[in-house]
Amino acid sequence: MGRSRAQSSVGAALDIVADQWTLLIIRDLFAGVSTWKGLSDSLAISPATLKRRLDLLIAAGCVTRNQEAGKKQVRYELTAQGFELFPFLMAAREWQLRWDARPEARVTNWHHSCGEVLRCAPFCRSCGEAVRSDEVVLDDKALPGNDAVIPAQRYRYVSAKPEQGNSNHAAQRPKVVDVLGESRTTAVMAALLRGIHRFDAIQQFTGLPPATVSSRLRRIQLLGLGHTRLYQENPDRALYQPSAAGRDLLSLSLQLMQWGNKWLANSIQLRTQAIHRSCGQPLESVMRCGHCHGEVTYSSVSNGS
Numbered sequence: 001m002g003r004s005r006a007q008s009s010v011g012a013a014l015d016i017v018a019d020q021w022t023l024l025i026i027r028d029l030f031a032g033v034s035t036w037k038g039l040s041d042s043l044a045i046s047p048a049t050l051k052r053r054l055d056l057l058i059a060a061g062c063v064t065r066n067q068e069a070g071k072k073q074v075r076y077e078l079t080a081q082g083f084e085l086f087p088f089l090m091a092a093r094e095w096q097l098r099w100d101a102r103p104e105a106r107v108t109n110w111h112h113s114c115g116e117v118l119r120c121a122p123f124c125r126s127c128g129e130a131v132r133s134d135e136v137v138l139d140d141k142a143l144p145g146n147d148a149v150i151p152a153q154r155y156r157y158v159s160a161k162p163e164q165g166n167s168n169h170a171a172q173r174p175k176v177v178d179v180l181g182e183s184r185t186t187a188v189m190a191a192l193l194r195g196i197h198r199f200d201a202i203q204q205f206t207g208l209p210p211a212t213v214s215s216r217l218r219r220i221q222l223l224g225l226g227h228t229r230l231y232q233e234n235p236d237r238a239l240y241q242p243s244a245a246g247r248d249l250l251s252l253s254l255q256l257m258q259w260g261n262k263w264l265a266n267s268i269q270l271r272t273q274a275i276h277r278s279c280g281q282p283l284e285s286v287m288r289c290g291h292c293h294g295e296v297t298y299s300s301v302s303n304g305s
């Protein structure tokens with residue numbers, strides 16, 4: 001094992017949600033499924049896996065197990081902490097709608113209170129502008145007590161050059177769980193999203209062994225989330241950059257960061273803060289309806305056709 005890295009806001013949040021089953025369970029709980037049978041029917045999941053993931057969500061404080069007096073039926077319900085994953089889930093759903101063109105791709109049918117099918121995008125709470133990935137600066141600050149070990153890191157997001165054409169369109173059909181469901185891929189992706197483009201720097205940022213970094217970079221490329229650019233030959237040196245679909249993962253990342261900062265403050269050593277360069281203010285990213293611009297909250301949406 002390599003050295004353990006300081007846990008950041010996003011990293012701590014990913015330890016909880018970066019598992020495809022966990023994400024699907026949370027999605028179903030939000031959609032109103034609350035019983036063991038409901039979850040196992042909907043997900044076609046093995047009982048052992050369902051139990052492990054529910055136990056994890058309960059231990060993490062996102063779900064409670066409730067049983068009414070005199071009744072057999074147990075209900076799994078989201079806690080306040082679990083409910084606040086809603087904007088993250090909606091950002092993940094939006095990403096899926098934009099980038100996953102597979103006909104079998106399944107997204108929950110949410111409608112916004114304005115009556116339209118929900119499509120949403122991130123906006124800055126302070127200035128009200130839409131959040132563009134190249135306008136975001138991510139800043140990792142060591143929390144008091146840990147600053148002796150970890151220097152504060154600051155990365156400016158560097159936008160990749162626009163892709164030429166859409167030649168590898170066939171590759172751009174990743175499922176959101178393909179990315180978020182595998183923590184090492186997510187860690188490498190997080191580096192790319194911070195404008196860390198060189199192999200050794202990615203390795204340093206993630207703390208992963210070189211072989212793991214290479215295999216995850218290949219995976220990111222296969223998923224259409226990034227590409228490689230040779231900037232020197234003999235020996236070959238490459239820059240790794242996020243694709244448009246990869247850059248779009250920033251809205252999910254911002255939601256997880258905000259959630260992690262609020263709810264996982266006790267388990268993190270690095271607090272990640274985003275700055276919105278356009279207005280210079282700390283960025284609180286709010287998901288807003290693409291139709292009426294109203295904020296997307298659990299109470300402002302309904303589920304069904």
Ligand SMILES: [Zn+2]
Pocket residue numbers: 124125126127128129276278279280281
């Ligand atoms: Zn702003």
Ligand SMILES: [Zn+2]
Pocket residue numbers: 112113114115116289290291292293294
């Ligand atoms: Zn709306």
